[in-house]
Amino acid sequence: MSEELHQVAVQVNGKHCERRVESRLLLSDFLRHDLGLTGTHVGCEHGVCGACTVLMDGLPVRSCLMLAAQTNGHAIETVESLTNDRDKLHPLQQAFHEAHGLQCGFCTPGILMTMMAFLKETASPSEAEIREALSGNLCRCTGYQKIVEAVTLAARRIGQAGAR
Amino acid sequence: MTAEPRYLGARVTRNEDARLLTGRALFVDDVNPPHLLHAAFLRSPHAHARIKRIDTGAALKRDGVAAVYTAADLGSYWKPGPLLVPPPPIKGIAFNLRAQVPLAKDKVRHVGEPVALVIARSRYIAEDAAADIAVDYETLPAVVDMERGAAGGPVVHDDLGSNIASRVRQTKGDYAAAARNAHAVIRRRLVYDRGASVSMETRGVVAEWDAKADKLTVWDTTQGPVFIRGGLAAMLGLSERQVRVVAPFIGGGFGPKMMMFYPEEVVIPWVAIRLGRPVKWIEDRLEHFFATTQERGQIHDAEIALDKNGKILGVKDEFLYDTGAYNPYGLTLPINSQCTLLGGYVVPSYDSSFTGVFTNKPIVTPYRGAGRQHGVFVMERLLDIAARELEIDRAEIRRRNFIPSGAFPYNNEIIFQDFAPLEYDSGNYAPVLNKTLKMIGYDRFLADEQPKLRALGKHVGIGVVFYIEGTGIGPYEGARVQVQASGKVSVATGVGTQGQGHFTSFAQIVADQVGVDVRDVDVVTGDTDQFYWGAGTFASRGAVVAGNAVNEAGKAVRKKILRAAAEHFECAEQDIVVAGGQASIAGVPGKTIKLGELALRANPMRGAVKPGTEPGLEATSYFGPPSGATACGAHAMIVEVDPETMTIAIKKYVVVHDCGTVINPLILEGQIQGGVAQGIGNAFYEQLHFDDQGQLLNASLADYLVPTALDVPRMELGHECTPSPLNPLGIKGAGEAGAIPVGALFAQALEDALDLPRRGVEILEIPLSPNRLWELAGALFKQRGTS
Numbered sequence: 001m002s003e004e005l006h007q008v009a010v011q012v013n014g015k016h017c018e019r020r021v022e023s024r025l026l027l028s029d030f031l032r033h034d035l036g037l038t039g040t041h042v043g044c045e046h047g048v049c050g051a052c053t054v055l056m057d058g059l060p061v062r063s064c065l066m067l068a069a070q071t072n073g074h075a076i077e078t079v080e081s082l083t084n085d086r087d088k089l090h091p092l093q094q095a096f097h098e099a100h101g102l103q104c105g106f107c108t109p110g111i112l113m114t115m116m117a118f119l120k121e122t123a124s125p126s127e128a129e130i131r132e133a134l135s136g137n138l139c140r141c142t143g144y145q146k147i148v149e150a151v152t153l154a155a156r157r158i159g160q161a162g163a164r
Numbered sequence: 165m166t167a168e169p170r171y172l173g174a175r176v177t178r179n180e181d182a183r184l185l186t187g188r189a190l191f192v193d194d195v196n197p198p199h200l201l202h203a204a205f206l207r208s209p210h211a212h213a214r215i216k217r218i219d220t221g222a223a224l225k226r227d228g229v230a231a232v233y234t235a236a237d238l239g240s241y242w243k244p245g246p247l248l249v250p251p252p253p254i255k256g257i258a259f260n261l262r263a264q265v266p267l268a269k270d271k272v273r274h275v276g277e278p279v280a281l282v283i284a285r286s287r288y289i290a291e292d293a294a295a296d297i298a299v300d301y302e303t304l305p306a307v308v309d310m311e312r313g314a315a316g317g318p319v320v321h322d323d324l325g326s327n328i329a330s331r332v333r334q335t336k337g338d339y340a341a342a343a344r345n346a347h348a349v350i351r352r353r354l355v356y357d358r359g360a361s362v363s364m365e366t367r368g369v370v371a372e373w374d375a376k377a378d379k380l381t382v383w384d385t386t387q388g389p390v391f392i393r394g395g396l397a398a399m400l401g402l403s404e405r406q407v408r409v410v411a412p413f414i415g416g417g418f419g420p421k422m423m424m425f426y427p428e429e430v431v432i433p434w435v436a437i438r439l440g441r442p443v444k445w446i447e448d449r450l451e452h453f454f455a456t457t458q459e460r461g462q463i464h465d466a467e468i469a470l471d472k473n474g475k476i477l478g479v480k481d482e483f484l485y486d487t488g489a490y491n492p493y494g495l496t497l498p499i500n501s502q503c504t505l506l507g508g509y510v511v512p513s514y515d516s517s518f519t520g521v522f523t524n525k526p527i528v529t530p531y532r533g534a535g536r537q538h539g540v541f542v543m544e545r546l547l548d549i550a551a552r553e554l555e556i557d558r559a560e561i562r563r564r565n566f567i568p569s570g571a572f573p574y575n576n577e578i579i580f581q582d583f584a585p586l587e588y589d590s591g592n593y594a595p596v597l598n599k600t601l602k603m604i605g606y607d608r609f610l611a612d613e614q615p616k617l618r619a620l621g622k623h624v625g626i627g628v629v630f631y632i633e634g635t636g637i638g639p640y641e642g643a644r645v646q647v648q649a650s651g652k653v654s655v656a657t658g659v660g661t662q663g664q665g666h667f668t669s670f671a672q673i674v675a676d677q678v679g680v681d682v683r684d685v686d687v688v689t690g691d692t693d694q695f696y697w698g699a700g701t702f703a704s705r706g707a708v709v710a711g712n713a714v715n716e717a718g719k720a721v722r723k724k725i726l727r728a729a730a731e732h733f734e735c736a737e738q739d740i741v742v743a744g745g746q747a748s749i750a751g752v753p754g755k756t757i758k759l760g761e762l763a764l765r766a767n768p769m770r771g772a773v774k775p776g777t778e779p780g781l782e783a784t785s786y787f788g789p790p791s792g793a794t795a796c797g798a799h800a801m802i803v804e805v806d807p808e809t810m811t812i813a814i815k816k817y818v819v820v821h822d823c824g825t826v827i828n829p830l831i832l833e834g835q836i837q838g839g840v841a842q843g844i845g846n847a848f849y850e851q852l853h854f855d856d857q858g859q860l861l862n863a864s865l866a867d868y869l870v871p872t873a874l875d876v877p878r879m880e881l882g883h884e885c886t887p888s889p890l891n892p893l894g895i896k897g898a899g900e901a902g903a904i905p906v907g908a909l910f911a912q913a914l915e916d917a918l919d920l921p922r923r924g925v926e927i928l929e930i931p932l933s934p935n936r937l938w939e940l941a942g943a944l945f946k947q948r949g950t951s
Contacts, residue, residue, distance in 0.1 A: 038194035039187015043364045044449040048865035079187035086182045093185040097177055100830045104663025105184030106365040106415025134873035140364050140416050141663045143841030144873040
């Protein structure tokens with residue numbers, strides 16, 4: 001076990017955070033326990049299910065496979081960054097709501113963050129591209145069909161908004 | 165005046181989504197009371213061993229450790245768990261209960277069984293300290309194979325003297341005579357192996373003892389909070405009013421979260437009281453593969469007797485059922501298998517017996533489908549083989565044997581899991597099958613497409629299977645509906661919810677009854693302080709049983725609104741219209757009162773009320789159906805197999821389903837699609853591989869393959885509606901349906917794709933996989949060009 005503490009300075013959802021953390025502290029535990037950002041869920045702790053996906057400098061990472069100490073000097077975004085207002089969802093969240101792209105909702109934050117990065121890269125994705133991009137995130141409730149529909153809907157709306 | 169239902173049957177998007185989508189929904193692991201301690205369990209690395217000695221000294225010395233417990237430390241609190249479901253009243257039944265224990269005492273009986281518990285400042289330290297505990301084990305030969313376990317050799321429970329957990333025989337008619345008079349008798353051995361439910365959220369428990377309030381609060385990922393409350397109160401010597409169990413948002417249940425009492429559920433609250441500090445335990449994914457219950461190990465020796473036209477004369481089935489190390493869930497699973505096997509067919513005689521076998525493997529309890537898969541697999545495979553041997557079309561042999569639509573209620577004579585005779589309340593099967601065949605293009609595929617594809621060297625096949633599902637069993641559920649002074653309506657019920665959309669479907673039912681916007685109905689589920697009574701979410705019963713309770717309570721509140729409004733306006737109740745959150749006199753402008761205002765008036769602070777007046781616009785109702793409602797459906801698929809790799813591509817997947825009245829088609833589609841995805845995993849990707857020592861070889865999500873978005877196809881859904889006469893809303897359950905017939909479908913479609921029967925190979929087992937398919941049939945395709 002390691003007792004060594006590291007100073008971490010990290011932007012989380014646009015806010016500057018400084019903490020001293022143990023070497024072995026996972027990023028997922030840092031976000032959930034130290035910062036109280038419990039929207040990020042932990043499904044497997046071995047990097048397979050994707051539930052804990054967050055963005056680091058805009059790119060998706062599995063927060064259960066990263067140490068908090070590794071985020072020093074970086075910017076992290078979690079599901080809590082998508083909106084501050086429950087009544088005003090981000091277009092991606094709104095599309096998941098309308099298309100019934102979630103059931104128990106446990107895997108959803110990780111899927112949303114994965115799709116945020118994907119849609120930035122791929123403006124009008126095909127169904128095959130969406131499925132490929134989703135394939136690193138496990139969902140046990142939906143059978144994925146309505147998630148695919150939600151992402152398709154979101155891509156169209158975000159594309160239209162960008163075109164205006 | 166009763167308005168037309170506005171929400172029932174509508175595609176209403178879900179009320180609960182915003183909380184879940186913004187990361188603000190409370191899951192058990194999000195509960196973090198001040199001064200929280202964390203628990204880690206030390207689990208057995210052996211499937212079968214005697215515990216000689218446990219040394220916790222080093223663990224206790226570790227900085228940050230608050231306590232370490234073994235079975236000996238639990239004192240009189242240590243007791244085997246209760247029997248959850250007693251055996252049904254079947255003549256000659258044998259059932260040997262051996263229930264799980266809070267911490268293993270003298271012997272461990274499966275890998276992952278908890279042996280000791282560490283409580284520490286953080287989970288990290290608790291796990292360090294668990295690794296400090298030294299346990300001396302004397303390993304014993306493990307009972308892994310249920311056939312060998314049933315025959316003799318080592319025993320899982322020494323006092324029992326054998327591994328026989330149960331024996332049950334149920335019969336209908338005279339099978340022996342049917343077989344004697346049959347044109348054909350077809351006999352096969354059919355095997356279904358183990359899988360895991362793998363909810364994305366693992367299990368977890370947080371317990372907090374408030375010494376000043378003298379009250380225990382437990383947040384638990386359970387599907388049955390009311391029973392957990394009652395059981396914990398009894399075990400801990402508390403009044404039920406001192407125990408609050410909350411099942412908040414649950415990240416998928418699928419059955420194993422209905423099992424109770426898991427050792428962790430028993431021990432964590434006890435520790436929290438003892439230490440006077442809140443304690444949290446969250447299962448990690450590795451633990452989930454051992455410590456959460458599993459399903460599906462059965463071996464069937466089945467035969468079917470038919471006349472020359474393919475009419476079923478009788479079925480005989482003997483099966484072995486793997487219960488795992490303990491059997492607290494009684495006989496629900498094998499009885500579901502036994503009953504579901506009869507399917508939607510006229511089976512004049514049936515002789516079915518099963519033997520439950522203890523093994524040194526994780527406990528078996530219901531997982532989505534709950535034994536129904538096996539019955540459907542056996543019957544559908546037998547019919548496929550019969551069709552082939554009698555040269556009858558696969559769909560036609562099913563059609564010839566369907567229970568006719570005029571024959572309902574249809575009594576199948578044997579006893580079902582709810583202890584009642586297996587009686588199908590209603591059904592109309594032929595239209596379901598016919599619609600399925602039409603949607604998949606069955607005739608065209610067989611006559612036209614398949615020959616062309618085969619000529620091109622492609623291996624494409626079709627499958628079509630039919631199933632029925634006993635759903636919505638009792639005993640009962642209840643609900644309380646209350647109009648608040650704000651005009652919002654609150655609904656509370658005892659069932660837990662794990663993603664099925666109850667916050668919306670129950671709101672739809674109430675919104676129609678009470679005349680408010682569906683967004684103004686707040687549903688609370690799974691909090692025993694909000695609703696005291698209930699059984700839980702299992703057996704596809706939430707919408708049927710709790711949904712009807714909600715409807716009855718909604719009706720009662722509506723009556724109170726009419727009475728209150730009529731008194732207010734001094735008019736007749738018939739003249740009152742309730743809609744848009746207010747009560748009005750029909751056709752009289754200006755004569756309206758908001759429901760919130762009526763609710764406030766119904767709880768006066770001063771003055772006198774008429775005798776017998778109840779305060780508020782509130783009602784509590786209960787609903788218990790006389791027996792389960794029988795849903796049905798058919799699945800069809802066109803699949804292509806690459807014979808070099810035995811990987812598959814599903815070209816088309818069709819589901820036609822009849823679950824009676826549909827509350828919300830959007831939610832129903834999601835339930836079916838998710839069920840099919842789980843069924844596909846079960847049929848072709850997921851299998852728990854144990855070695856001969858009882859070690860699970862693929863206990864990670866990297867090795868146990870849950871289907872991804874690339875593996876689950878787009879599905880086309882069709883619906884028929886035969887309302888159940890057993891409840892006022894006409895609902896039948898739908899939660900498990902999608903998963904049930906998929907194994908049978910895969911076996912048939914893959915056989916057809918590879919043209920296996922003609923080559924002397926039959927698929928008689930599930931799960932399959934590319935590897936397994938290669939083992940079964942690869943030799944036929946080894947040389948390119950010979951296929």
